[in-house]
Amino acid sequence: MSTTTSHPTRRTAIRWTQLQLHLILLVTSVLMAIPFLWMLFASFKPLDEIFRYPPSLLPEHWTTRNYDTGFAQVDFVRAFANSVTVALSVTVISLLTCAMAAYAFARIRFAGRGILFTAFLCTMMVPPQLTIIPLYIIMGRIGLLDTLWALILPSGLFNAFGVFLLRQYVKGIPLELEEAAAIDGAGRIRTFVTIVLPLLRTPLVALGIFLFLGQWNSFFYPLIFLNSTSNFTLPLVVNQFKGALTSDWGALMAGVTIAAVPMLLVFLLAQRKIVEGIALSGSKS
Structure with missing residues (x-):
């Protein structure tokens, strides 16, 4: 009798714990979203409303002047194209x-493989x-x-984190497939192209998103x-609105919004692939 009555109590406790976790995640998500929402709504505010105290999230007088000013001062279209070119090229090459x-590190045995891989990983530090x-x-x-x-060649030809991430997954692919x-x-190249590479689709998508986001936001x-301003990417163009003495904060918020919204959409659409790629790659020995 006691065992029967304990099951509903245990299920109730589990559900209450899950509810608490969901509430914590919800509150944390809202707190993390507030800065982005403030940036988004500030791009539609006049300058006096941006610095009004106490601050308000929604603008009282909606305006697109900040976007008009931004597009008039800098070439956002060209900068957007440059950022897309660099990010896509680095992603594909990497x-x-x-x-x-x-x-090669996971399957091909050669002298000094372990030492070389360790030295390769040390470059991340x-x-x-x-x-x-x-x-x-x-x-x-x-x-x-x-x-x-x-920007494309140094970042595209050498990426120790990407090699480590994919190597962990390659080691989990059954060796019997390659033996067959x-x-x-089939030689090494054909085996890699026809068997190994298709099985790396999930971690490749996750790594590709990381690479694209990193290059899109790269400023250094x-x-x-x-x-040349004609070669500037979006981060450099947005930085032009911030001067040494004065800054056009409205246009700056508009520029940052233009740069951030596409990446936010990419992350929202592909977040499941990111989680799957990291989880599967990290579980391989």
Whole structure:
């Protein structure tokens, strides 16, 4: 009798715990969304309402002057195209090189593989500020300064985090699939393209989103390598609204909104793939 009555009590306790967790997550989500909502609504406010005290979330007088001013002062369309070009190029190149390197480290046995992989991972601990000077010199020597290639090549050809993430997943793919392909006469390249690469779809999507978001929001490298306004990406264009003495805060909020909304939509649409990719890759030994 006691066992029968304990089950409803246990289920009630579990449901109450789940309700508490959901309430905590809801409150946390609202708190995290407030800065973004304030930025969004501030882009439609006159300047006096942005600094009004006590502040209000919704504008009393809606206006698009901030967007008109922003598009009149800078070329948002060209900057948007530059950001898309850099982000897409780095993402595609990185996914290809990371997948090949991950397969090599996970499946191909060669002398010094462990030491090389450890050294490869150690590069993640090196701050980018330490390598920016030699990288700047290299880009200057090969004539790529003030071009989008100066942003694409260094980030696209070397990504230790991407290699580590995909290697963990490749190690979890059954080796029997590759052995069967070898019996049918498939070489390393064919096995990688036809068997391994399709099975990496989930972590590749997750890694691709991380890479795209990182390049879209990148400010440090474009600031160093780009000089011509025609090559500026969105972060550099938005930074033009903030001066040393005065800043056009309305136009700044409009510019940041233009830069942030596309990435927010990408994240909302692909958040399940991100979680799946990290969970599956992290569970591999």
